[in-house]
Amino acid sequence: MKYEAVIGLEVHLHLNTKTKAFCGCSTEFGKEPNSQVCPVCLGFPGSLPVYNQTALDYAIKVALALNCKVQEYTKFDRKNYFYPDLPKNYQVSQYDLPLSVSGFLDIEIEDKFKRIGITRVHMEEDAGKLIHQDDCSLVDFNRTGVPLLEIVSEPDISSPEEAYEYLSALKSTIQYLEVSDCDMEKGSLRCDANISLRPAGAKALGVKTELKNMNSFKGVKDALSYEIRRQAEILDSGETLTQETRLWDVKAQETVSMRTKEGAKDYRYFPEPDLPPFVIKEDKIAEIRKTIPELPKEKMQRFIKEYGLSEYDAKVLVSSKKTSQFSEEAMKKSADTNKKPLANWIIGPLAALAASNNCQIYELKITTDSLIELIELIENKQVISNLAGKAVLEEMHKTQKSAKEIIAEKNLAQISDSGSLAGIIEEVIKENPKSVADFKAGKANAVMFLVGQTMRKSAGKANPKVVQDLIKKRLESA
Ligand SMILES: [Zn+2]
Numbered sequence: 001m002k003y004e005a006v007i008g009l010e011v012h013l014h015l016n017t018k019t020k021a022f023c024g025c026s027t028e029f030g031k032e033p034n035s036q037v038c039p040v041c042l043g044f045p046g047s048l049p050v051y052n053q054t055a056l057d058y059a060i061k062v063a064l065a066l067n068c069k070v071q072e073y074t075k076f077d078r079k080n081y082f083y084p085d086l087p088k089n090y091q092v093s094q095y096d097l098p099l100s101v102s103g104f105l106d107i108e109i110e111d112k113f114k115r116i117g118i119t120r121v122h123m124e125e126d127a128g129k130l131i132h133q134d135d136c137s138l139v140d141f142n143r144t145g146v147p148l149l150e151i152v153s154e155p156d157i158s159s160p161e162e163a164y165e166y167l168s169a170l171k172s173t174i175q176y177l178e179v180s181d182c183d184m185e186k187g188s189l190r191c192d193a194n195i196s197l198r199p200a201g202a203k204a205l206g207v208k209t210e211l212k213n214m215n216s217f218k219g220v221k222d223a224l225s226y227e228i229r230r231q232a233e234i235l236d237s238g239e240t241l242t243q244e245t246r247l248w249d250v251k252a253q254e255t256v257s258m259r260t261k262e263g264a265k266d267y268r269y270f271p272e273p274d275l276p277p278f279v280i281k282e283d284k285i286a287e288i289r290k291t292i293p294e295l296p297k298e299k300m301q302r303f304i305k306e307y308g309l310s311e312y313d314a315k316v317l318v319s320s321k322k323t324s325q326f327s328e329e330a331m332k333k334s335a336d337t338n339k340k341p342l343a344n345w346i347i348g349p350l351a352a353l354a355a356s357n358n359c360q361i362y363e364l365k366i367t368t369d370s371l372i373e374l375i376e377l378i379e380n381k382q383v384i385s386n387l388a389g390k391a392v393l394e395e396m397h398k399t400q401k402s403a404k405e406i407i408a409e410k411n412l413a414q415i416s417d418s419g420s421l422a423g424i425i426e427e428v429i430k431e432n433p434k435s436v437a438d439f440k441a442g443k444a445n446a447v448m449f450l451v452g453q454t455m456r457k458s459a460g461k462a463n464p465k466v467v468q469d470l471i472k473k474r475l476e477s478a
Contacts, residue, residue: 003197003235005228006205007157008119009220011170013149013180014126014188015058021125021147022049022092022275029186033131033140041145043088048274051076055123055147058179059099060280060288062149063121065173065295068103070285075277076123080268085128085139093150095269097277098122105153105173106297107165111311113297116166117154124148129187143187155194155205160224167191167217168319172296176321184216191220196241197231206231207241211255213248223248227255299324307331313343322362330368334375341379345371349390353397365397374403382463388412414463418470421454421462425470428453439475447471 020027023040039047063070077095103118128144130137151170157163171182171189182189196208211227214220227246234241246255271277294302296318303314303324317327327346334342346361350371354361374392377383384392384407395406407413415421428450429436438446447468454467 002200003232004200005158006155006196006198007163007224008155008194009153009157009163009166010192011151012190013151013174013182015055015147015149016180017052017054017058017147019052020145021052021055022145025145027146031142033142036142042141049092051275052147057288059121059123059149060285061177061179061292062174063100063103064289065177065292066103066105066118066121066151068100068118068121070100070280071097073097073277073279074099076272076275077269078272083127085130085144087141087144091124091127092272093124094122105166105169107162107169108315109162109165114162116156119152119154121149121151124150160221163193163224164217164221167220169296172319176293176295193220193224195224195227197228197235207243209243210245211248212245212258215250219248219250222253223255226253230255307339309339309343313347316347317343322360326362326368330371333368333372338375338379341375345375349393353393365400366393370396370402377403382414382416383407384412384414415458415461416463416466421467421470424454424457425474428457429474436475
């Protein structure tokens with residue numbers, strides 16, 4: 001590629017406080033339109049805002065988890081613009097003295113960590129929502145004034161894949177803090193992207209476009225990939241790019257021009273006169289720092305060290321806090337030799353079962369004890385096959401019976417004893433003289449066909465390892 005991409009992301013995050021940023025209205029999602037409003041969030045003249053203490057604590061928590069420096073002196077500013085869902089005609093945001101600056105988040109790309117700088121994390125409020133119908137547009141102010149954080153990254157991201165990883169790492173970190181549900185479908189996490197291209201190795205930045213309207217992490221990745229192609233074509237043709245805002249059209253899978261981009265001066269920022277600046281003391285920061293739990297990156301590294309897991313397994317297991325807690329409880333109870341199979345069972349069959357039940361792994365009615373027992377029956381005692389294990393897992397969730405009970409009830413135990421298998425094996429050998437001849441002629445693979453036939457005749461219940469050994473012995477001795 002003769003160009004390199006320079007990408008920065010702006011993430012907007014709803015904080016899950018009970019009340020809005022500057023008034024006592026509820027923030028609950030999905031309520032009747034305009035049922036959660038008051039003079040403050042509707043911008044009535046004379047009403048005065050008071051900032052939500054919990055929102056401030058949450059904001060500091062996020063800033064610290066993202067390794068930002070929390071500024072001692074911070075203030076709110078008015079960002080002026082008119083939009084029908086913004087009743088005050090300005091948004092309370094932060095301009096020149098944001099809550100925090102100069103942080104970073106490490107992302108994992110091809111088994112290596114890459115550090116992405118975080119320019120700032122600042123506090124602001126959300127606007128309402130417009131609902132467009134055929135002949136009119138309706139406005140719902142329930143979301144107006146919900147506390148938001150804006151998390152701005154440095155332009156350190158070099159590819160759509162890195163952007164995806166950054167968003168995943170950010171979401172997972174914030175979910176660990178339990179300050180937001182990060183649900184993109186509900187709009188509690190939204191992402192805009194800035195992207196420009198420059199000749200590979202060049203220092204100067206190219207003309208950037210701002211991308212909006214991406215409703216999933218995949219959407220962000222797709223929009224960036226499209227934009228890289230579009231900008232490269234324009235540069236190749238010798239034309240110049242315009243700085244503009246473009247919308248991602250998910251149906252057409254392309255970006256379309258929305259408007260030329262406003263600069264900061266267009267917003268006429270000025271200090272919010274109704275809210276005094278505030279001072280955040282060191283002891284307050286220290287107190288909040290203590291409430292930050294072990295974060296995904298540290299947990300992943302610990303899982304690799306303590307449980308001998310691969311990077312991939314550890315990363316998947318720590319991606320959500322509750323899944324990591326379930327996994328760790330199981331890891332601690334598991335025999336060392338079963339830790340790898342345990343990770344496989346959680347990432348594979350357990351995750352699949354959760355997905356088909358539309359829930360999370362830890363919400364399944366399967367305890368860590370019963371999972372450990374099942375894995376022992378498969379791995380160590382070879383009572384049932386892997387395949388039968390999956391059926392037992394489903395039944396465990398449905399009935400909450402133990403693996404042993406289910407195996408007995410459904411008669412799932414494998415046949416491992418040579419006496420019971422000898423008859424079937426003799427039949428298979430008699431019926432397949434060609435495979436027998438192949439095996440004797442040195443084609444080792446021929447034995448697998450015979451094992452397959454034996455498995456079929458036993459209705460899948462023969463222990464394939466035992467069958468293979470028995471067939472080999474039988475043919476080598478004859
Ligand atoms: Zn209100």
